Amino acid sequence: MLDHLLTGFATVLTPTNLLFCFFGVTMGTIIGVLPGVGPVAGTAMLVPFTFGMNATTAIIMLAGIYYGAMYGGSTTSILVNLPGESSSVMTCLDGYQMARKGRAGAALGIAAIGSFIAGTLSVLGLMLLAPPLAEFAIRFGPPEYFALMALGMTLVISLVGESMIKGLIAGAFGILLGTVGMDPTTGIERFSYGIPTLLDGLSFISVSVGLFAISEVLEMAEKVSAPPSYIDKISNLLPNKEDWKRSIFSILRGSAIGFFACSMPGAGATVASMLAYATEKKISKYPEKFGTGVIEGVAAPESANNAATGGAMIPLLVLGVPGSGTAAVMMGALLIHGMRPGPLLFEKHPDFFWAVTASMYIGNIMLLVLNLPFVGIWARMLKIPHSILIPLILAISTVGVFTVNNNLVEVWIMLFFGIIGYFMKKFGFPPAPVILALILTPLMENALQQSLQMSHGNFAIFFTRPISLILLSVAILSLASSLIKFLLATYKKSHR
Amino acid sequence: MKKGLISSSLVLIGLSLFGIIESSRLERTMKMGVGIAFFPLTMSISIGILSSILLWGIIKGKIPIKDKPLWQAGEGWRVLWVLIIFGMYVLLIEPIGYVLATFLFFVALVLFFRRGQIIKTILTSAACTFLLYTIFRLWLKSPLPISFLGI
Numbered sequence: 001m002l003d004h005l006l007t008g009f010a011t012v013l014t015p016t017n018l019l020f021c022f023f024g025v026t027m028g029t030i031i032g033v034l035p036g037v038g039p040v041a042g043t044a045m046l047v048p049f050t051f052g053m054n055a056t057t058a059i060i061m062l063a064g065i066y067y068g069a070m071y072g073g074s075t076t077s078i079l080v081n082l083p084g085e086s087s088s089v090m091t092c093l094d095g096y097q098m099a100r101k102g103r104a105g106a107a108l109g110i111a112a113i114g115s116f117i118a119g120t121l122s123v124l125g126l127m128l129l130a131p132p133l134a135e136f137a138i139r140f141g142p143p144e145y146f147a148l149m150a151l152g153m154t155l156v157i158s159l160v161g162e163s164m165i166k167g168l169i170a171g172a173f174g175i176l177l178g179t180v181g182m183d184p185t186t187g188i189e190r191f192s193y194g195i196p197t198l199l200d201g202l203s204f205i206s207v208s209v210g211l212f213a214i215s216e217v218l219e220m221a222e223k224v225s226a227p228p229s230y231i232d233k234i235s236n237l238l239p240n241k242e243d244w245k246r247s248i249f250s251i252l253r254g255s256a257i258g259f260f261a262c263s264m265p266g267a268g269a270t271v272a273s274m275l276a277y278a279t280e281k282k283i284s285k286y287p288e289k290f291g292t293g294v295i296e297g298v299a300a301p302e303s304a305n306n307a308a309t310g311g312a313m314i315p316l317l318v319l320g321v322p323g324s325g326t327a328a329v330m331m332g333a334l335l336i337h338g339m340r341p342g343p344l345l346f347e348k349h350p351d352f353f354w355a356v357t358a359s360m361y362i363g364n365i366m367l368l369v370l371n372l373p374f375v376g377i378w379a380r381m382l383k384i385p386h387s388i389l390i391p392l393i394l395a396i397s398t399v400g401v402f403t404v405n406n407n408l409v410e411v412w413i414m415l416f417f418g419i420i421g422y423f424m425k426k427f428g429f430p431p432a433p434v435i436l437a438l439i440l441t442p443l444m445e446n447a448l449q450q451s452l453q454m455s456h457g458n459f460a461i462f463f464t465r466p467i468s469l470i471l472l473s474v475a476i477l478s479l480a481s482s483l484i485k486f487l488l489a490t491y492k493k494s495h496r
Numbered sequence: 497m498k499k500g501l502i503s504s505s506l507v508l509i510g511l512s513l514f515g516i517i518e519s520s521r522l523e524r525t526m527k528m529g530v531g532i533a534f535f536p537l538t539m540s541i542s543i544g545i546l547s548s549i550l551l552w553g554i555i556k557g558k559i560p561i562k563d564k565p566l567w568q569a570g571e572g573w574r575v576l577w578v579l580i581i582f583g584m585y586v587l588l589i590e591p592i593g594y595v596l597a598t599f600l601f602f603v604a605l606v607l608f609f610r611r612g613q614i615i616k617t618i619l620t621s622a623a624c625t626f627l628l629y630t631i632f633r634l635w636l637k638s639p640l641p642i643s644f645l646g647i
Binding site for chain 1: 497500501504508511515518522530532535536539540542543546547549550553559566567568571572574575578579582583585586589590594598601602605606609610620624628632636637638639640641
């Protein structure tokens, strides 16, 4: 393992990879700082710019954006009480109160250091867990893959969003979109209506930039407000002895919760940070003080959302099943670069996995350096008015999507899905299952066809193989439990 | 919000019917396996059933709905204008080239949000266009639409 890791470091420590790792974490921090632009939108917008790179450099950069956004999100939560992205919502509760009490420096410091420790621990966890899991998963055949993808999809659908039924509709819509273009087995075209661009299917970049970035811009356009005022007196970024004493175990607990929660598909960084905050409050000697500016309330959720990024790499890289919107975008990017995530990745491209792992260690150090002394610069980014930010995001998205096929049809598709995404958000339909389903459908369809060919058309193959049976049972259970919860809530409401 | 959700459910039911009709036109049988219409057909039917349940829940008041209008005063119009300006930009980008179209797009959108600051807007738009051109064309070598002017 150590040899592999050293080879990974050797790959990352080249000027190009270091530059793009730095670019990724810097862009991630900016995306995290700017309210409205989340990590999914940011990653999707920047995927087209990786086309000229090799797969390793591309994923090093995209992973940097992912964990960089988690770091950046805390800055606005603490200084403005405005979460840069959803996983930083919990940090607002105590972080902003600490800033109001003149302890913004300590809050930012513990957020950055906690994030660094959590990020590093989660990479360590990834390094230790991924190889044995890959060794186990290598035995998977098409039925197990089909069951695994079905499980990943159902977990994401049942855990994201406010309503199970809306999540299911979003997932089904995504699968329907995933069937556009040539059928992977027969080559017969479906729903392309003579449009050449659609023959290869809907590009996940156009759809994801539309659903996430354009829809966010349209939401931003509704209320063009003045840049928020923020607490700019930042001093003593290094936490004192008492702060350390109180937060070190919160950081460790938050790291464990974030890593393990996100190593299963479905529970994203937001869920992880909420779990970590709730745990801290529950075991605290003074739970009533949470929300008034206690340092544990910053340390735990910030550690959890950063540890989540390492955890999220496990289902993505080892099993080939992305567990969140950002991971789905990264999987799409990997497929574009000719890399099929899954256990075979370890066998065929071990250098790739270890380089990405090593880059996460280096990226975390870069982020610590970027976030502690330069926090004032990031906070100043909040002064960019929406009137500039809106055309800037639209123009960047246009170039990015145009470069997919050098074709404006992709830009129209992006705009179309931007409008759909805007209304989906308005009506509470989660967009993440759409992207996940869009990316997984061709792979799922292929696995289903191969499985049925193996069994001469008999569906029993999914229930006679133990791993497939277990995975499908968990998928059905997760759907059934959410459905029962929904029906119970409806029943209680109507009998109140 | 209730009317909006009802409309969205009806649109989804329409999408489901469209999917069912279109899927049934596809060849459904294969020697082994499930045929190319399996996924689109089952998903269209699922969307139809789920949207009907959603519609029923909304009408019967079983699904909680936020008691606020879809848009506050002027919000919907602002979104519509942004879409129109962006649509014009996409239409113009090939005939007049990336640089000019992007500059005009910035001017139009910034003026839309910050009326009356013409000089400041022009300077900001020129700076943003230059920045984007430098990053995408000169640094990343992205192929951008070029007009008869050569830019």
